[in-house]
Amino acid sequence: MTEIKDFINNQVEPLQSNDFIVDVQNIFLDFEYTHFPIIENDVFIGSIGRDEAEMYTSTDSINEHKYGLHRFFVREKMNWFDIFEEFSKNHTNILPILDEKNQYLGFYELDDVLHFLNETTFIKENGGIIVIEKNTNDFTFSQITQIIESNDAKILGLFISYSDSETTQITVKITLSNFNEIIQTFRRYNYTILSEHQEDSYLNSLKERSDYLDKYLSI
Template sequence: MIMTDLKDYISNDYKAIDTQETIEAVQDFFDDLTFSHFPITEEGIYIGSISADDIETFDGDKKVTDYKYTLEHFFARANMIWLDVLEVFAKNHTNLVPILDENNTYIGYYEIEDVIKFFHETTFLKEQGAIIIVSKNAIDYSMSQIAQIVESNNGRLLGLFISNSDLNTIEVTLKISVGSLNEIIQTFRRYNYDIISEHNEDNYINSLKERSDYLDKYLNM
């Protein structure tokens, strides 16, 4: 089966852990698996995730309910796009994220390997194209302008994302196909974008290099 929707990767291979479960049983559960966290429910309601690192230090004779104060409360919605889901993984340093529907009902979980697999199936990675990394002052950044620059040079934008940012600068990674890569690069420069990535097709850089080589040769005569 070809999966085209991230929701196809929601898993229920293992049931959520109930708060009345013993710590010893949960420790055994984590010993057999590689999850960094796992969802906890109370009377069927998701109340947080327990950490594999934390549970190693807990008293095995007690129950999960005795350690509710240690639970971490991150989750993703079933209708989230994959980039937002990846952000949940990254911010919480986890390899498993519980999924809730719009009514806050627990419906399963995502594993990081499955989300990465979905990412690999996206057009952004699968379709051939060129990667360009540009940066600009944060106050002047415009995603619509970036798309316009690519498309005005007969390029097709396959995808883009903010790959780095601070208070002053936004760095954007984009993948394009079709069109003249050099013309796109030069248009970005005319709109005061810095080109972070290197490209053989960049006539401006090639010209500078030729001039530098000529100057070095002249000075060494």
């Protein structure tokens, strides 16, 4: 089974703080990285950004620009979801990886993490997506699980896709069995169904009545 740590890249060596800006510029010519890690005595001290490197004088030492390094990184044992979040939060396509002593281990590339995500059950397995909403204080994951499993379906993945003090939206991927029954059960438990589904008999019935009324009024 593939794990996220299998995608650690340590084939491209980080630059040293006493290297020169021209070395950074050459890296960015060879690779489409937005940032590149810098170390000092095997300890990560930050990443230099492509935009900054293009503005610096090529003969400068990286040491002269340490104040402008970006400090984001991930830990060796972080899960894939937190890693993906760090990519998004820092607008980068490369994330340095450190151990608990801040020793540099390598980096993740965004394309590799997206590849890993595509291999997860949530993406890879066939199923249907339901987006539901309920008051933030009223929903529980145990209730959502019970509703789905009581209708003889299985959860392939779920996560909170939006939340504030009043409402929370949950995206759930499930096996396709008894899809309509699951939708109706969520409604009975006062969940709002935000996603549209051809299997939704309640909405289909409303649409049929609306179409009938439109025809009647046009007579």
